[in-house]
Amino acid sequence: MTLINENYEIKREIAKRRTFAIISHPDAGKTTLTEKLLLFGGAIQQAGAVKSRKSRKNVTSDFLSIEQERGISVSTSIMNFNYKNYEINLLDTPGHRDFSEDTYRVLTAVDCAVMIIDNAKGVEPQTKKLMEVCRMRNTPIITFINKLDKEGMDPLDIFADIEDKLQIECTPLTWPIGMGKRFKGVYNIDKKELGLFSPGYTPQNGDGIIINDLNDYALDRELKNQADKLRDDINLIQGAAEPFDIDLFLKGTHTPVFFGSAINNFGVREMLDAFILIAPQPGYRKTLTRDVFPEEPYLSGFVFKIQANMDPAHRDRIAFFRICSGKFKKGMKVKHHRIEKDIIISNATIFMAQERKNITHAYPGDIIGIYNHGTIKIGDTFTEKEPLKFVGIPSFAPEHFRRVILKNPMKMKSFLKGLTQLAEEGAIQVFRPIINNDYILGAVGTLQFDVTIARLKNEYNVDAEYEPIDLCVARWITCDNQNKLKDFKKQNSSSIAMDSEGWITFLTTSEYQLGFAVKAWPDVEFHKTREYN
Ligand code: G4P
Numbered sequence: 001m002t003l004i005n006e007n008y009e010i011k012r013e014i015a016k017r018r019t020f021a022i023i024s025h026p027d028a029g030k031t032t033l034t035e036k037l038l039l040f041g042g043a044i045q046q047a048g049a050v051k052s053r054k055s056r057k058n059v060t061s062d063f064l065s066i067e068q069e070r071g072i073s074v075s076t077s078i079m080n081f082n083y084k085n086y087e088i089n090l091l092d093t094p095g096h097r098d099f100s101e102d103t104y105r106v107l108t109a110v111d112c113a114v115m116i117i118d119n120a121k122g123v124e125p126q127t128k129k130l131m132e133v134c135r136m137r138n139t140p141i142i143t144f145i146n147k148l149d150k151e152g153m154d155p156l157d158i159f160a161d162i163e164d165k166l167q168i169e170c171t172p173l174t175w176p177i178g179m180g181k182r183f184k185g186v187y188n189i190d191k192k193e194l195g196l197f198s199p200g201y202t203p204q205n206g207d208g209i210i211i212n213d214l215n216d217y218a219l220d221r222e223l224k225n226q227a228d229k230l231r232d233d234i235n236l237i238q239g240a241a242e243p244f245d246i247d248l249f250l251k252g253t254h255t256p257v258f259f260g261s262a263i264n265n266f267g268v269r270e271m272l273d274a275f276i277l278i279a280p281q282p283g284y285r286k287t288l289t290r291d292v293f294p295e296e297p298y299l300s301g302f303v304f305k306i307q308a309n310m311d312p313a314h315r316d317r318i319a320f321f322r323i324c325s326g327k328f329k330k331g332m333k334v335k336h337h338r339i340e341k342d343i344i345i346s347n348a349t350i351f352m353a354q355e356r357k358n359i360t361h362a363y364p365g366d367i368i369g370i371y372n373h374g375t376i377k378i379g380d381t382f383t384e385k386e387p388l389k390f391v392g393i394p395s396f397a398p399e400h401f402r403r404v405i406l407k408n409p410m411k412m413k414s415f416l417k418g419l420t421q422l423a424e425e426g427a428i429q430v431f432r433p434i435i436n437n438d439y440i441l442g443a444v445g446t447l448q449f450d451v452t453i454a455r456l457k458n459e460y461n462v463d464a465e466y467e468p469i470d471l472c473v474a475r476w477i478t479c480d481n482q483n484k485l486k487d488f489k490k491q492n493s494s495s496i497a498m499d500s501e502g503w504i505t506f507l508t509t510s511e512y513q514l515g516f517a518v519k520a521w522p523d524v525e526f527h528k529t530r531e532y533n
Pocket of ligand 1: 031146263
Protein backbone atom coordinates (compact mmCIF):
# COMPACT_ATOMS: atom_id res chain seq x y z
CA MET A 1 0.00 0.00 0.00
CA THR A 2 1.35 3.46 -0.85
CA LEU A 3 1.85 6.02 1.87
CA ILE A 4 -0.95 8.18 0.42
CA ASN A 5 -3.37 5.27 0.45
CA GLU A 6 -2.38 4.30 3.96
CA ASN A 7 -2.75 7.84 5.19
CA TYR A 8 -6.22 8.06 3.70
CA GLU A 9 -7.13 4.71 5.19
CA ILE A 10 -6.03 5.77 8.68
CA LYS A 11 -8.06 8.98 8.45
CA ARG A 12 -11.14 7.11 7.29
CA GLU A 13 -10.84 4.56 10.09
CA ILE A 14 -10.33 7.26 12.74
CA ALA A 15 -13.52 9.02 11.61
CA LYS A 16 -15.43 5.76 12.16
CA ARG A 17 -14.16 5.10 15.66
CA ARG A 18 -15.83 5.88 18.97
CA THR A 19 -14.12 4.72 22.16
CA PHE A 20 -16.07 5.16 25.37
CA ALA A 21 -16.92 3.83 28.81
CA ILE A 22 -20.05 3.79 30.92
CA ILE A 23 -19.83 5.39 34.33
CA SER A 24 -22.42 4.68 36.98
CA HIS A 25 -23.02 3.66 40.55
CA PRO A 26 -23.71 -0.08 41.07
CA ASP A 27 -27.28 -1.03 40.17
CA ALA A 28 -27.99 2.05 38.06
CA GLY A 29 -28.22 -0.21 35.01
CA LYS A 30 -24.75 -0.39 33.42
CA THR A 31 -24.92 -4.10 32.65
CA THR A 32 -28.42 -3.77 31.24
CA LEU A 33 -27.52 -0.80 29.04
CA THR A 34 -24.31 -2.51 27.86
CA GLU A 35 -26.34 -5.50 26.81
CA LYS A 36 -28.81 -3.41 24.84
CA LEU A 37 -25.98 -1.58 23.08
CA LEU A 38 -24.35 -4.89 22.15
CA LEU A 39 -27.68 -6.16 20.84
CA PHE A 40 -28.01 -3.08 18.63
CA GLY A 41 -24.47 -3.66 17.45
CA GLY A 42 -25.16 -7.32 16.67
CA ALA A 43 -22.28 -8.31 18.97
CA ILE A 44 -24.59 -10.55 20.97
CA GLN A 45 -27.67 -12.27 19.70
CA GLN A 46 -29.83 -12.54 22.75
CA ALA A 47 -30.57 -10.63 25.90
CA GLY A 48 -29.05 -12.17 29.00
CA ALA A 49 -25.58 -12.89 27.60
CA VAL A 50 -23.83 -10.16 29.58
CA LYS A 51 -26.15 -10.41 32.53
CA SER A 52 -25.56 -14.11 33.05
CA ARG A 53 -21.82 -13.51 33.25
CA LYS A 54 -22.43 -10.95 35.93
CA SER A 55 -24.63 -13.25 37.96
CA ARG A 56 -21.95 -15.95 37.79
CA LYS A 57 -19.81 -13.72 39.96
CA ASN A 58 -20.34 -14.84 43.50
CA VAL A 59 -19.69 -13.01 46.71
CA THR A 60 -16.93 -15.11 48.24
CA SER A 61 -13.40 -13.94 47.79
CA ASP A 62 -11.40 -17.15 47.74
CA PHE A 63 -8.75 -17.28 45.10
CA LEU A 64 -10.58 -19.55 42.70
CA SER A 65 -13.54 -17.30 42.46
CA ILE A 66 -11.30 -14.28 41.99
CA GLU A 67 -9.58 -16.11 39.16
CA GLN A 68 -12.89 -17.09 37.72
CA GLU A 69 -14.18 -13.62 38.09
CA ARG A 70 -11.13 -12.15 36.40
CA GLY A 71 -11.51 -14.63 33.57
CA ILE A 72 -15.10 -13.64 33.13
CA SER A 73 -14.65 -9.96 33.43
CA VAL A 74 -11.75 -9.80 31.03
CA SER A 75 -13.71 -11.12 28.11
CA THR A 76 -16.20 -8.37 28.68
CA SER A 77 -13.67 -5.75 29.63
CA ILE A 78 -13.38 -4.36 26.13
CA MET A 79 -16.26 -4.81 23.80
CA ASN A 80 -16.07 -3.96 20.17
CA PHE A 81 -19.15 -3.65 18.00
CA ASN A 82 -20.27 -2.03 14.79
CA TYR A 83 -23.31 0.22 14.60
CA LYS A 84 -24.35 2.02 11.42
CA ASN A 85 -20.84 1.62 10.09
CA TYR A 86 -19.19 3.06 13.20
CA GLU A 87 -16.63 0.93 15.01
CA ILE A 88 -17.44 1.29 18.68
CA ASN A 89 -15.11 0.29 21.49
CA LEU A 90 -16.84 0.07 24.84
CA LEU A 91 -14.43 -0.26 27.77
CA ASP A 92 -15.83 -1.80 30.91
CA THR A 93 -15.36 0.06 34.17
CA PRO A 94 -15.30 -2.67 36.83
CA GLY A 95 -17.73 -1.84 39.60
CA HIS A 96 -19.24 -3.50 42.64
CA ARG A 97 -16.70 -5.65 44.43
CA ASP A 98 -13.96 -5.35 41.84
CA PHE A 99 -13.97 -1.56 41.81
CA SER A 100 -10.29 -0.74 41.70
CA GLU A 101 -7.69 1.59 40.29
CA ASP A 102 -8.32 -0.08 36.93
CA THR A 103 -11.80 1.36 37.00
CA TYR A 104 -10.32 4.84 37.13
CA ARG A 105 -7.52 4.14 34.69
CA VAL A 106 -9.87 2.81 32.01
CA LEU A 107 -11.32 6.30 31.88
CA THR A 108 -7.95 7.71 30.84
CA ALA A 109 -8.11 5.57 27.68
CA VAL A 110 -11.53 6.66 26.39
CA ASP A 111 -12.63 9.66 24.34
CA CYS A 112 -16.13 9.94 25.79
CA ALA A 113 -18.25 8.54 28.63
CA VAL A 114 -21.91 7.70 29.06
CA MET A 115 -23.12 8.41 32.58
CA ILE A 116 -26.12 6.47 33.85
CA ILE A 117 -28.19 7.98 36.61
CA ASP A 118 -30.90 6.01 38.40
CA ASN A 119 -34.03 8.08 38.16
CA ALA A 120 -34.92 7.40 41.80
CA LYS A 121 -31.49 7.98 43.26
CA GLY A 122 -29.90 10.88 41.41
CA VAL A 123 -26.13 11.26 41.61
CA GLU A 124 -24.57 8.51 43.77
CA PRO A 125 -21.07 8.36 45.29
CA GLN A 126 -19.33 6.11 42.78
CA THR A 127 -20.57 8.20 39.87
CA LYS A 128 -19.15 11.25 41.59
CA LYS A 129 -15.73 9.62 41.94
CA LEU A 130 -15.68 8.46 38.32
CA MET A 131 -16.73 11.87 37.15
CA GLU A 132 -13.76 13.40 38.98
CA VAL A 133 -11.51 11.23 36.84
CA CYS A 134 -13.31 12.27 33.64
CA ARG A 135 -12.75 15.86 34.68
CA MET A 136 -8.97 15.39 34.56
CA ARG A 137 -9.10 15.23 30.75
CA ASN A 138 -12.40 17.10 30.30
CA THR A 139 -13.88 13.94 28.81
CA PRO A 140 -17.23 14.67 27.15
CA ILE A 141 -20.15 13.08 29.00
CA ILE A 142 -23.51 11.92 27.66
CA THR A 143 -26.11 11.31 30.37
CA PHE A 144 -28.76 8.59 30.35
CA ILE A 145 -31.38 8.87 33.08
CA ASN A 146 -32.58 5.32 33.59
CA LYS A 147 -35.57 3.49 35.05
CA LEU A 148 -38.28 5.92 33.98
CA ASP A 149 -40.67 2.97 34.14
CA LYS A 150 -40.40 3.35 37.93
CA GLU A 151 -41.28 6.30 40.12
CA GLY A 152 -38.35 8.62 40.70
CA MET A 153 -37.25 12.19 41.20
CA ASP A 154 -38.66 15.05 39.16
CA PRO A 155 -36.42 15.45 36.07
CA LEU A 156 -35.65 19.06 36.97
CA ASP A 157 -34.57 17.96 40.46
CA ILE A 158 -32.25 15.40 38.87
CA PHE A 159 -30.76 18.17 36.72
CA ALA A 160 -30.23 20.30 39.81
CA ASP A 161 -28.60 17.34 41.55
CA ILE A 162 -26.25 16.69 38.59
CA GLU A 163 -25.35 20.35 38.25
CA ASP A 164 -24.78 20.73 41.94
CA LYS A 165 -22.80 17.54 42.64
CA LEU A 166 -20.95 17.17 39.36
CA GLN A 167 -20.60 20.76 38.19
CA ILE A 168 -21.75 20.02 34.67
CA GLU A 169 -24.66 21.75 32.92
CA CYS A 170 -27.49 19.56 31.64
CA THR A 171 -28.93 20.10 28.17
CA PRO A 172 -31.87 17.74 27.58
CA LEU A 173 -32.13 16.18 24.14
CA THR A 174 -35.12 14.07 25.09
CA TRP A 175 -37.73 14.75 27.76
CA PRO A 176 -39.82 12.20 29.66
CA ILE A 177 -43.59 12.17 29.72
CA GLY A 178 -44.57 11.02 33.19
CA MET A 179 -42.84 8.20 35.03
CA GLY A 180 -43.66 4.92 36.73
CA LYS A 181 -47.20 3.81 35.92
CA ARG A 182 -47.84 7.09 34.12
CA PHE A 183 -44.70 6.83 31.94
CA LYS A 184 -45.89 7.46 28.37
CA GLY A 185 -42.57 7.84 26.59
CA VAL A 186 -40.06 10.49 25.63
CA TYR A 187 -40.21 13.55 23.45
CA ASN A 188 -37.15 14.10 21.27
CA ILE A 189 -36.60 17.83 21.53
CA ASP A 190 -34.15 17.97 18.66
CA LYS A 191 -36.16 15.91 16.18
CA LYS A 192 -39.59 17.04 17.50
CA GLU A 193 -40.53 13.40 17.69
CA LEU A 194 -42.68 11.53 20.16
CA GLY A 195 -41.59 8.04 21.16
CA LEU A 196 -44.31 6.08 22.90
CA PHE A 197 -43.49 3.58 25.61
CA SER A 198 -44.95 0.11 25.70
CA PRO A 199 -43.38 -2.15 28.36
CA GLY A 200 -41.25 -4.91 26.87
CA TYR A 201 -41.51 -3.58 23.29
CA THR A 202 -38.32 -2.32 21.63
CA PRO A 203 -39.19 0.70 19.51
CA GLN A 204 -38.23 0.34 15.86
CA ASN A 205 -37.05 2.97 13.41
CA GLY A 206 -40.11 4.73 12.09
CA ASP A 207 -42.23 4.18 15.21
CA GLY A 208 -41.76 7.78 16.34
CA ILE A 209 -44.49 10.35 15.71
CA ILE A 210 -43.19 13.59 14.23
CA ILE A 211 -45.08 16.64 15.46
CA ASN A 212 -45.20 20.07 13.84
CA ASP A 213 -45.01 22.14 17.00
CA LEU A 214 -46.14 21.96 20.60
CA ASN A 215 -49.69 22.92 19.59
CA ASP A 216 -49.98 19.83 17.40
CA TYR A 217 -53.17 17.88 18.18
CA ALA A 218 -51.14 14.65 17.86
CA LEU A 219 -49.83 15.34 21.36
CA ASP A 220 -53.35 15.44 22.81
CA ARG A 221 -54.37 12.38 20.85
CA GLU A 222 -51.44 10.30 22.07
CA LEU A 223 -50.84 11.71 25.54
CA LYS A 224 -54.35 12.71 26.57
CA ASN A 225 -54.23 14.68 29.80
CA GLN A 226 -50.42 14.49 29.96
CA ALA A 227 -50.02 16.58 26.80
CA ASP A 228 -50.31 19.93 28.56
CA LYS A 229 -47.75 18.95 31.18
CA LEU A 230 -45.30 18.10 28.38
CA ARG A 231 -46.01 21.48 26.73
CA ASP A 232 -45.37 23.28 30.01
CA ASP A 233 -42.17 21.29 30.63
CA ILE A 234 -40.77 21.94 27.17
CA ASN A 235 -41.59 25.65 27.37
CA LEU A 236 -39.94 25.78 30.76
CA ILE A 237 -36.74 23.99 29.79
CA GLN A 238 -36.43 25.83 26.52
CA GLY A 239 -36.50 29.01 28.53
CA ALA A 240 -34.23 27.78 31.32
CA ALA A 241 -31.76 25.22 29.94
CA GLU A 242 -29.17 26.15 27.36
CA PRO A 243 -29.66 24.57 23.95
CA PHE A 244 -27.27 21.77 23.01
CA ASP A 245 -23.90 23.14 21.91
CA ILE A 246 -21.44 20.62 20.53
CA ASP A 247 -18.41 22.69 21.53
CA LEU A 248 -19.48 22.93 25.17
CA PHE A 249 -20.18 19.19 25.17
CA LEU A 250 -16.74 18.46 23.73
CA LYS A 251 -15.15 20.68 26.37
CA GLY A 252 -16.87 18.60 29.05
CA THR A 253 -18.76 21.51 30.59
CA HIS A 254 -22.24 20.54 29.29
CA THR A 255 -23.86 17.13 29.08
CA PRO A 256 -26.66 16.20 26.70
CA VAL A 257 -29.30 14.24 28.61
CA PHE A 258 -31.47 11.33 27.45
CA PHE A 259 -34.24 9.63 29.39
CA GLY A 260 -35.34 6.02 29.11
CA SER A 261 -35.55 2.57 30.54
CA ALA A 262 -32.63 0.31 29.70
CA ILE A 263 -34.39 -2.87 30.73
CA ASN A 264 -37.22 -2.09 28.32
CA ASN A 265 -34.74 -1.01 25.66
CA PHE A 266 -36.54 2.30 25.59
CA GLY A 267 -34.70 5.53 24.82
CA VAL A 268 -31.49 3.57 24.19
CA ARG A 269 -31.57 3.81 20.41
CA GLU A 270 -32.11 7.58 20.56
CA MET A 271 -29.04 7.83 22.74
CA LEU A 272 -26.93 5.56 20.55
CA ASP A 273 -27.98 7.40 17.37
CA ALA A 274 -26.97 10.70 18.94
CA PHE A 275 -23.84 9.15 20.42
CA ILE A 276 -22.34 8.16 17.06
CA LEU A 277 -22.91 11.66 15.76
CA ILE A 278 -21.70 13.75 18.69
CA ALA A 279 -19.18 11.57 20.55
CA PRO A 280 -15.71 12.60 19.43
CA GLN A 281 -13.56 10.46 17.22
CA PRO A 282 -10.09 9.71 18.66
CA GLY A 283 -8.31 13.00 19.19
CA TYR A 284 -4.80 14.15 20.02
CA ARG A 285 -3.01 12.92 23.13
CA LYS A 286 -0.38 14.64 25.20
CA THR A 287 3.15 13.36 25.62
CA LEU A 288 6.02 14.82 27.62
CA THR A 289 7.40 16.45 24.47
CA ARG A 290 4.49 17.21 22.12
CA ASP A 291 0.87 16.49 21.20
CA VAL A 292 0.40 13.37 19.08
CA PHE A 293 -2.39 13.39 16.50
CA PRO A 294 -4.17 10.18 15.50
CA GLU A 295 -3.68 10.67 11.76
CA GLU A 296 0.09 10.72 12.11
CA PRO A 297 1.52 7.91 9.97
CA TYR A 298 3.52 6.11 12.66
CA LEU A 299 2.09 3.91 15.37
CA SER A 300 2.09 5.13 18.95
CA GLY A 301 0.11 4.30 22.06
CA PHE A 302 0.19 3.53 25.76
CA VAL A 303 -0.58 0.73 28.20
CA PHE A 304 -3.34 1.55 30.68
CA LYS A 305 -4.19 -1.84 32.14
CA ILE A 306 -2.53 -5.18 32.74
CA GLN A 307 -4.60 -8.26 33.24
CA ALA A 308 -2.89 -11.24 34.82
CA ASN A 309 -3.91 -14.88 34.94
CA MET A 310 -6.32 -14.80 32.09
CA ASP A 311 -5.38 -18.39 31.60
CA PRO A 312 -4.10 -19.82 34.91
CA ALA A 313 -2.40 -22.70 33.07
CA HIS A 314 -0.07 -20.28 31.29
CA ARG A 315 0.24 -17.47 33.77
CA ASP A 316 -0.03 -15.08 30.89
CA ARG A 317 -0.48 -11.39 31.30
CA ILE A 318 -2.12 -9.15 28.79
CA ALA A 319 -1.24 -5.51 28.47
CA PHE A 320 -4.08 -3.37 27.17
CA PHE A 321 -2.64 -0.92 24.68
CA ARG A 322 -4.58 2.09 23.43
CA ILE A 323 -3.52 3.11 19.94
CA CYS A 324 -3.08 6.87 19.67
CA SER A 325 -1.68 7.29 16.14
CA GLY A 326 -0.83 5.36 12.99
CA LYS A 327 -1.81 1.84 12.10
CA PHE A 328 -1.00 -1.34 13.96
CA LYS A 329 0.04 -4.26 11.78
CA LYS A 330 0.51 -7.79 13.06
CA GLY A 331 4.17 -8.66 13.55
CA MET A 332 5.34 -5.06 13.57
CA LYS A 333 8.37 -3.95 15.54
CA VAL A 334 7.88 -1.17 18.07
CA LYS A 335 10.15 0.61 20.52
CA HIS A 336 9.51 -0.01 24.19
CA HIS A 337 11.01 3.24 25.42
CA ARG A 338 11.22 2.62 29.15
CA ILE A 339 13.47 -0.40 28.74
CA GLU A 340 14.98 0.92 25.49
CA LYS A 341 14.33 -2.26 23.55
CA ASP A 342 12.52 -3.18 20.35
CA ILE A 343 9.66 -5.61 20.70
CA ILE A 344 7.75 -7.46 18.04
CA ILE A 345 4.01 -7.59 18.50
CA SER A 346 3.13 -10.84 16.82
CA ASN A 347 0.05 -11.92 18.71
CA ALA A 348 -2.16 -8.97 19.47
CA THR A 349 -5.69 -9.67 20.51
CA ILE A 350 -8.86 -7.71 20.18
CA PHE A 351 -11.79 -8.33 22.45
CA MET A 352 -15.21 -8.97 21.07
CA ALA A 353 -18.23 -9.18 23.32
CA GLN A 354 -17.87 -12.87 23.94
CA GLU A 355 -14.51 -13.88 22.58
CA ARG A 356 -10.92 -12.89 22.04
CA LYS A 357 -9.59 -13.02 18.53
CA ASN A 358 -6.24 -12.39 16.98
CA ILE A 359 -6.02 -9.36 14.81
CA THR A 360 -3.91 -8.31 11.88
CA HIS A 361 -4.39 -4.54 12.09
CA ALA A 362 -5.92 -1.85 14.28
CA TYR A 363 -6.31 1.93 14.27
CA PRO A 364 -6.30 4.90 16.67
CA GLY A 365 -9.03 4.51 19.28
CA ASP A 366 -8.71 0.71 19.24
CA ILE A 367 -7.49 -1.23 22.24
CA ILE A 368 -5.34 -4.24 21.57
CA GLY A 369 -4.18 -6.87 24.03
CA ILE A 370 -0.46 -7.66 23.93
CA TYR A 371 0.95 -10.77 25.59
CA ASN A 372 3.50 -9.83 28.15
CA HIS A 373 6.00 -11.70 30.26
CA GLY A 374 6.61 -9.11 32.92
CA THR A 375 8.40 -6.49 30.80
CA ILE A 376 5.42 -4.18 30.40
CA LYS A 377 4.03 -1.93 33.06
CA ILE A 378 1.23 0.56 33.25
CA GLY A 379 2.02 3.88 31.61
CA ASP A 380 4.49 2.37 29.11
CA THR A 381 4.58 4.01 25.69
CA PHE A 382 5.36 2.07 22.51
CA THR A 383 6.03 3.83 19.24
CA GLU A 384 7.16 2.88 15.78
CA LYS A 385 9.83 5.59 15.56
CA GLU A 386 10.16 8.63 17.77
CA PRO A 387 10.85 8.32 21.52
CA LEU A 388 7.72 9.60 23.28
CA LYS A 389 6.08 9.27 26.68
CA PHE A 390 2.32 9.67 26.89
CA VAL A 391 1.10 11.44 30.00
CA GLY A 392 -2.26 11.34 31.74
CA ILE A 393 -2.30 7.63 32.66
CA PRO A 394 -1.85 8.15 36.37
CA SER A 395 -1.75 6.20 39.54
CA PHE A 396 -4.59 7.24 41.86
CA ALA A 397 -4.28 7.87 45.58
CA PRO A 398 -5.45 4.74 47.43
CA GLU A 399 -8.23 4.96 49.98
CA HIS A 400 -7.70 1.64 51.77
CA PHE A 401 -4.54 0.44 53.49
CA ARG A 402 -3.17 -2.72 55.09
CA ARG A 403 0.18 -3.63 56.61
CA VAL A 404 1.33 -6.82 54.89
CA ILE A 405 3.32 -9.34 56.90
CA LEU A 406 5.43 -12.07 55.38
CA LYS A 407 4.79 -15.31 57.28
CA ASN A 408 8.05 -17.02 56.38
CA PRO A 409 11.02 -14.60 56.46
CA MET A 410 13.06 -17.01 54.28
CA LYS A 411 10.81 -16.02 51.40
CA MET A 412 11.75 -12.35 51.48
CA LYS A 413 13.19 -12.34 47.95
CA SER A 414 10.08 -13.83 46.36
CA PHE A 415 7.88 -11.57 48.47
CA LEU A 416 9.71 -8.47 47.18
CA LYS A 417 9.64 -9.71 43.60
CA GLY A 418 5.90 -10.34 43.90
CA LEU A 419 5.16 -6.93 45.38
CA THR A 420 7.29 -5.19 42.75
CA GLN A 421 5.56 -6.94 39.87
CA LEU A 422 2.08 -6.46 41.31
CA ALA A 423 2.81 -2.77 41.80
CA GLU A 424 4.03 -2.50 38.18
CA GLU A 425 0.82 -4.08 36.98
CA GLY A 426 -1.16 -1.57 39.00
CA ALA A 427 -2.75 -4.41 40.98
CA ILE A 428 -1.73 -2.83 44.30
CA GLN A 429 0.35 0.09 45.56
CA VAL A 430 3.29 -0.52 47.87
CA PHE A 431 4.62 2.02 50.38
CA ARG A 432 7.72 1.89 52.59
CA PRO A 433 7.59 4.22 55.60
CA ILE A 434 10.85 6.10 56.10
CA ILE A 435 10.94 5.38 59.82
CA ASN A 436 10.50 1.58 59.86
CA ASN A 437 10.67 -1.54 57.70
CA ASP A 438 6.93 -2.01 57.20
CA TYR A 439 5.32 -2.82 53.87
CA ILE A 440 2.07 -0.92 53.57
CA LEU A 441 -0.28 -1.76 50.74
CA GLY A 442 -2.74 0.74 49.36
CA ALA A 443 -5.76 0.13 47.15
CA VAL A 444 -8.71 1.98 45.65
CA GLY A 445 -11.01 -1.04 46.15
CA THR A 446 -10.62 -3.64 48.90
CA LEU A 447 -10.85 -6.67 46.58
CA GLN A 448 -7.33 -5.72 45.47
CA PHE A 449 -6.08 -6.89 48.88
CA ASP A 450 -7.61 -10.37 48.48
CA VAL A 451 -6.23 -10.64 44.97
CA THR A 452 -2.74 -9.66 46.18
CA ILE A 453 -2.57 -12.30 48.93
CA ALA A 454 -3.91 -14.93 46.56
CA ARG A 455 -1.47 -14.02 43.79
CA LEU A 456 1.52 -13.87 46.16
CA LYS A 457 0.66 -17.42 47.17
CA ASN A 458 -0.08 -18.81 43.74
CA GLU A 459 2.49 -17.07 41.58
CA TYR A 460 5.34 -16.45 44.02
CA ASN A 461 4.73 -19.22 46.56
CA VAL A 462 4.67 -16.69 49.37
CA ASP A 463 2.38 -16.79 52.39
CA ALA A 464 1.48 -13.35 53.62
CA GLU A 465 -1.23 -11.87 55.77
CA TYR A 466 -2.58 -8.47 56.69
CA GLU A 467 -2.70 -6.38 59.78
CA PRO A 468 -5.08 -3.46 59.89
CA ILE A 469 -3.50 -0.05 59.93
CA ASP A 470 -5.03 3.26 60.84
CA LEU A 471 -4.63 5.09 57.53
CA CYS A 472 -7.13 6.30 54.98
CA VAL A 473 -5.53 9.12 53.00
CA ALA A 474 -2.45 9.21 50.76
CA ARG A 475 -1.03 12.12 48.80
CA TRP A 476 2.08 12.34 46.67
CA ILE A 477 4.32 15.20 47.68
CA THR A 478 6.32 17.62 45.58
CA CYS A 479 7.95 20.92 46.49
CA ASP A 480 10.08 23.24 44.36
CA ASN A 481 12.02 24.36 47.39
CA GLN A 482 14.29 21.47 48.42
CA ASN A 483 14.96 22.88 51.89
CA LYS A 484 11.26 23.18 52.62
CA LEU A 485 10.77 19.62 51.40
CA LYS A 486 13.50 18.43 53.74
CA ASP A 487 11.82 20.23 56.65
CA PHE A 488 8.46 18.79 55.75
CA LYS A 489 9.86 15.26 55.68
CA LYS A 490 11.67 15.75 58.95
CA GLN A 491 8.72 17.18 60.83
CA ASN A 492 6.26 14.63 59.44
CA SER A 493 8.57 11.63 59.34
CA SER A 494 6.04 9.26 60.91
CA SER A 495 3.66 10.01 58.01
CA ILE A 496 6.14 9.81 55.15
CA ALA A 497 6.65 6.76 52.95
CA MET A 498 8.26 6.08 49.59
CA ASP A 499 6.14 4.37 46.97
CA SER A 500 7.32 1.64 44.60
CA GLU A 501 8.61 4.16 42.06
CA GLY A 502 10.42 6.27 44.64
CA TRP A 503 7.84 9.05 45.00
CA ILE A 504 7.48 10.69 48.39
CA THR A 505 4.06 10.00 49.87
CA PHE A 506 2.23 11.52 52.80
CA LEU A 507 0.05 8.90 54.56
CA THR A 508 -2.40 9.99 57.18
CA THR A 509 -5.42 9.00 59.20
CA SER A 510 -8.06 11.47 58.04
CA GLU A 511 -8.99 14.19 55.58
CA TYR A 512 -8.85 16.51 58.58
CA GLN A 513 -5.19 15.69 59.19
CA LEU A 514 -4.50 16.18 55.51
CA GLY A 515 -6.22 19.58 55.57
CA PHE A 516 -4.14 20.51 58.56
CA ALA A 517 -0.89 19.64 56.76
CA VAL A 518 -1.97 21.43 53.57
CA LYS A 519 -2.59 24.60 55.58
CA ALA A 520 0.61 24.33 57.57
CA TRP A 521 2.83 23.75 54.50
CA PRO A 522 1.74 26.16 51.77
CA ASP A 523 4.88 25.53 49.66
CA VAL A 524 4.32 21.78 49.57
CA GLU A 525 2.05 20.32 46.90
CA PHE A 526 -0.19 17.36 47.78
CA HIS A 527 -1.22 15.34 44.71
CA LYS A 528 -4.14 12.93 44.41
CA THR A 529 -2.61 11.37 41.31
CA ARG A 530 0.86 10.84 39.99
CA GLU A 531 2.23 9.84 36.60
CA TYR A 532 4.11 6.58 36.13
CA ASN A 533 7.88 6.93 35.70
P1 G4P B 1 -25.30 -2.32 37.16
O1 G4P B 1 -24.63 -3.12 36.10
O2 G4P B 1 -25.15 -0.85 36.99
O3 G4P B 1 -25.00 -2.75 38.54
O4 G4P B 1 -26.88 -2.52 37.01
P2 G4P B 1 -27.74 -3.66 36.31
O5 G4P B 1 -27.80 -3.44 34.83
O6 G4P B 1 -27.35 -4.99 36.79
O7 G4P B 1 -29.16 -3.26 36.85
C1 G4P B 1 -29.44 -3.25 38.24
C2 G4P B 1 -30.90 -3.60 38.48
O8 G4P B 1 -31.70 -2.60 37.87
C3 G4P B 1 -31.31 -4.92 37.83
O9 G4P B 1 -32.32 -5.48 38.63
C4 G4P B 1 -31.91 -4.48 36.51
O10 G4P B 1 -32.82 -5.40 35.99
C5 G4P B 1 -32.59 -3.20 36.94
N1 G4P B 1 -32.82 -2.27 35.83
C6 G4P B 1 -31.96 -1.89 34.87
N2 G4P B 1 -32.57 -1.02 34.02
C7 G4P B 1 -33.82 -0.86 34.47
C8 G4P B 1 -34.94 -0.10 34.02
O11 G4P B 1 -34.91 0.59 33.02
N3 G4P B 1 -36.08 -0.18 34.79
C9 G4P B 1 -36.17 -0.97 35.90
N4 G4P B 1 -37.33 -0.99 36.53
N5 G4P B 1 -35.13 -1.71 36.33
C10 G4P B 1 -33.98 -1.65 35.63
P3 G4P B 1 -32.02 -6.67 39.62
O12 G4P B 1 -33.30 -6.99 40.28
O13 G4P B 1 -30.87 -6.32 40.50
O14 G4P B 1 -31.51 -7.79 38.68
P4 G4P B 1 -32.38 -8.73 37.73
O15 G4P B 1 -33.04 -9.69 38.63
O16 G4P B 1 -33.34 -7.86 37.00
O17 G4P B 1 -31.35 -9.33 36.86
